[in-house]
Amino acid sequence: MPFEHDSIISIVRNACKSASEYPWIELKENNADPQQIGEYVSSLSNTAALYRQNYGFMIWGVNDSTHKIVGTQFYPEKKKKGGQSLILWISTLLKPRMQIYFHEVEIENEHIVVLEIAAANSVPVAFSGTEYVRIGTNKVKLMNFPDTERQLWAIFSEKSYDEIIALDDLNNDTVLSMLDYRSYYEKLNERPPSSEKAIIERLIDEKIVIRNNTGSYGITNIGALFFAHRLSDFSNLARKAIRIISYNGEGKAYSSSREVLLDKGYVNGFEDLITYIYGLIPDIEDFSEPIRKDVPVYPEDAVRELMGNLIIHQDFFMRGTGPMVEIYKSRMEVTNPGAPLIEKDRFVDHSPVSRNETMAGLLRRFGIGEERGVGFDKIVIQTELYKLPPPEIIAYSTHTKVILHIHKTFANMSKSDRRLACYYHACIKWVYNSYMTNASLRERFGIEEKNKSMISRLLKDACEAGLIKINKESLAEKSRKYEPYWA
Numbered sequence: 001m002p003f004e005h006d007s008i009i010s011i012v013r014n015a016c017k018s019a020s021e022y023p024w025i026e027l028k029e030n031n032a033d034p035q036q037i038g039e040y041v042s043s044l045s046n047t048a049a050l051y052r053q054n055y056g057f058m059i060w061g062v063n064d065s066t067h068k069i070v071g072t073q074f075y076p077e078k079k080k081k082g083g084q085s086l087i088l089w090i091s092t093l094l095k096p097r098m099q100i101y102f103h104e105v106e107i108e109n110e111h112i113v114v115l116e117i118a119a120a121n122s123v124p125v126a127f128s129g130t131e132y133v134r135i136g137t138n139k140v141k142l143m144n145f146p147d148t149e150r151q152l153w154a155i156f157s158e159k160s161y162d163e164i165i166a167l168d169d170l171n172n173d174t175v176l177s178m179l180d181y182r183s184y185y186e187k188l189n190e191r192p193p194s195s196e197k198a199i200i201e202r203l204i205d206e207k208i209v210i211r212n213n214t215g216s217y218g219i220t221n222i223g224a225l226f227f228a229h230r231l232s233d234f235s236n237l238a239r240k241a242i243r244i245i246s247y248n249g250e251g252k253a254y255s256s257s258r259e260v261l262l263d264k265g266y267v268n269g270f271e272d273l274i275t276y277i278y279g280l281i282p283d284i285e286d287f288s289e290p291i292r293k294d295v296p297v298y299p300e301d302a303v304r305e306l307m308g309n310l311i312i313h314q315d316f317f318m319r320g321t322g323p324m325v326e327i328y329k330s331r332m333e334v335t336n337p338g339a340p341l342i343e344k345d346r347f348v349d350h351s352p353v354s355r356n357e358t359m360a361g362l363l364r365r366f367g368i369g370e371e372r373g374v375g376f377d378k379i380v381i382q383t384e385l386y387k388l389p390p391p392e393i394i395a396y397s398t399h400t401k402v403i404l405h406i407h408k409t410f411a412n413m414s415k416s417d418r419r420l421a422c423y424y425h426a427c428i429k430w431v432y433n434s435y436m437t438n439a440s441l442r443e444r445f446g447i448e449e450k451n452k453s454m455i456s457r458l459l460k461d462a463c464e465a466g467l468i469k470i471n472k473e474s475l476a477e478k479s480r481k482y483e484p485y486w487a
Contacts, residue, residue, distance in 0.1 A: 008103045008114050012059055014343065016067045020397050023134050023339065024048040024056040024119075027064040032074040034081040038090045041100060041117050041125070043132035043139045048119035050133070050152055050317075051339070052355065055119060061112040071110030076102040093128045122156050124149070136397050151317040161316045162222035162358050163207065166234045169216045172200050175209055178219065179227045183268035184208075187366040206362070221316070222359055228265040239322045242266075242273060242310070246280040246327040266311045267366055273307055274300070280327050282406075297406045298332060302382035302391075305375045306402060308368050310336045312360045318398065335401045344393040345467075346486070347376040348427040377431055380424045387446050389413055390421040410445045410454075418458055421445070423467040426484045435471055435481035 003011070015025050024047045026040055037058070044056030061072035079086040087102060094100075101116040124131040124142055131142040133152070142149050154164065167178070173196075181199055184206075185192045193199055200217070203209040208223030224234045231241045242262045258280060262269050282297055310323045315338025326333045338355060340347075379391055383404070392403040410418070425444050426436040434440075438455050442448070447455060459482060462468045466485055474481040 003101075003103065003116055005103075005105060008105050008116075009107060011057060012062065012069075012105070012107060012112055012114060015057070015059060016062060016069065017343065018067065018395070019344070020339075020395055021064060021067075021137055023136070023397055024051055024053050026056075026058045026134075026139075027062045027067070028058065028060045028072070028074075029063060029070055030060065030073050032060075032076075032079055034079070034086055034089060035128075037086070037115070038093055038127040039130075039132050039139060041090060041094065041115070042127040042130070043134050044117050045098070045120045045125040046131065046142060046152060047134040048117070049121070049124075049155055050148070051341075052155070053119055056117040058115040058117070059112065060114075061107075061110055069108045069110050069112070072113055073111075074113055075104070075111075076113060076115075090127070095126045095129075096123060098125060120152070120156075124152055147319045151319075154317070160356075160358060162220060162225075162356065164221050165210065165218040166221045166224040166237055168218040169212070170218065172196055172217060175200065175203075175217050175219060178229060178233060179203070179208070179223060180229055180265065180268040181227065183265075184227055187267060207358075222362070224265065225316075226265045226267040226359075226362070229268075230263050231265065232263050239320060240314075240316065242323045242325065244273075244276060244280070244325045244327070247329070250328050250330060267363070267368065270307070270368055274304060277303060277307075277325060277327070277332075281332065282329075298388075298404050299382040299386050302379045302404065303332075304368075305379050305382075306334050306404070308363060309375055309402070310334055311368070312356055312363060313340075313400070314338050315355060315398075321399075330406050332404045333401055334403075335399055337399055339397055340393070340395050340400045344395045345423070347393060348380060348424060349377065349431045377428065380428055384421075384425065384428070384444050387444075389417045390424050392420070410447060415461075419462050419465055419467060422458055422462040423484065426468045426482050430483055430487050435474070435483055436468070437481055 015022065015027065021027060024044055026044060040058050044058060048054070048056035060074045061070060062068070063070050076086055081089040087100065091097065091100065098118055103114040103116060105112050105114070132139055133142045133145065133148055134140070135145060135148065142152070154161070176196060176199065181203065182192055184203070200209060203223065204211055207220055208227065210218045210220060212218060221237065224231065224237055225240060228234060228237070232238045243259070244262065245259045260276060262273055262276070264272060278296055278300070314323055314336040318337040321337045323336045326335070341355065383389070383391055387407060389405040389408050392405070394401040394403070408417075413421070421444065422441060425441055429436045429440065438452050438459065441455050441459065442452060445455070459468070463470065468482045469485055469487070471481040471483050
């Protein structure tokens with residue numbers, strides 16, 4: 001069944017709100033060339049499958065640069081090709097045949113057209129004999145990108161990335177020499193059995209290892225990624241090693257002072273990762289205790305959560321790229337492959353959406369990563385406790401970046417930082433069944449009561465920006481409570 005009218009409007013508005021164009025959504029104004037539309041149907045159907053979306057969409061009436069509603073002069077029911085209606089002409093050239101739907105709605109008094117396209121299922125969708133896909137925001141022939149084609153077929157096989165074999169046809173001695181199985185038992189507070197056979201059987205139960213019909217063994221991607229002594233021993237996974245770079249200044253133009261590639265698995269190398277990062281980030285003097293001491297500029301709990309997210313949420317099917325931590329003088333940037341699967345302003349208090357649910361579940365058992373759906377909440381809470389600027393999320397078409405900034409006074413924060421901190425504070429209060437107030441926001445920033453007027457101005461500004469709203473039961477100015485816009 002096609003989407004309902006209200007759902008189509010919601011899809012358009014969400015596409016407009018996104019800072020970058022989703023790979024499975026194409027924005028147009030008036031381009032109505034039938035051949036191009038047919039190619040986009042193939043491209044968006046296959047790309048939706050790549051990103052594990054159920055549908056792709058082509059939207060007319062939205063500017064693809066500004067994402068503003070501009071309206072369109074395209075009316076699909078009036079468009080003909082070869083004497084046929086546009087939708088019939090496109091449908092007859094699709095293989096396999098699939099249902100597509102045009103929707104016409106009015107938004108902000110402008111005519112909008114949306115083409116609803118089901119994601120490819122079991123085989124790539126071709127138009128006029130050619131299969132297309134989107135790489136970034138470009139429509140290209142699938143055959144010219146063999147890695148992407150293999151990724152698509154892997155998805156169609158309904159085999160998750162973690163189950164794919166990283167290295168096959170091994171004997172039990174080789175398996176146990178390549179995997180840090182002792183770390184597996186340590187993380188679970190268990191003692192390894194004395195029998196190698198019992199260890200292998202346990203790893204098979206966890207899908208870390210598989211047994212072949214020939215009696216040999218294979219190490220799965222999840223086994224290698226989590227417990228490899230050296231990821232470089234697995235040729236297809238070498239680029240998944242976490243790269244850590246520290247710079248002498250504020251940009252990449254500065255020569256890096258130190259760089260390392262963490263070649264261990266994510267689980268057995270996790271504590272080494274944290275230790276290495278904290279050896280690179282600067283300290284500040286803490287005067288809150290009678291004895292002065294140096295403390296890291298970033299809270300450890302926030303950094304641990306960021307590293308857990310870096311592992312869990314990356315798109316492992318992306319080739320030639322891997323997770324990266326970059327440490328500058330005033331910020332730390334954590335980048336992982338894969339566009340976010342939810343809107344970046346809903347990272348707080350959103351139902352968890354994961355590309356790698358099996359991996360996420362296993363990491364939680366090992367004490368890496370927070371309970372479902374509260375990991376980013378914890379990062380925000382920690383930055384508030386440290387009086388840091390809010391964590392910044394940048395969503396690209398192929399990557400996601402989260403930035404932690406060192407401490408800044410309220411006066412030195414940018415207007416956008418103040419707004420975002422205000423919004424996140426409202427979100428966290430809502431998560432804990434409370435409301436943001438002028439007093440709670442002053443506490444978050446470390447502002448004295450005599451300066452509450454500047455916080456009042458910030459609250460007004462955040463309301464006007466559509467980030468927060470006044471609780472309808474507390475309209476009186478002196479007792480106002482605020483909540484996130486989506487509450």
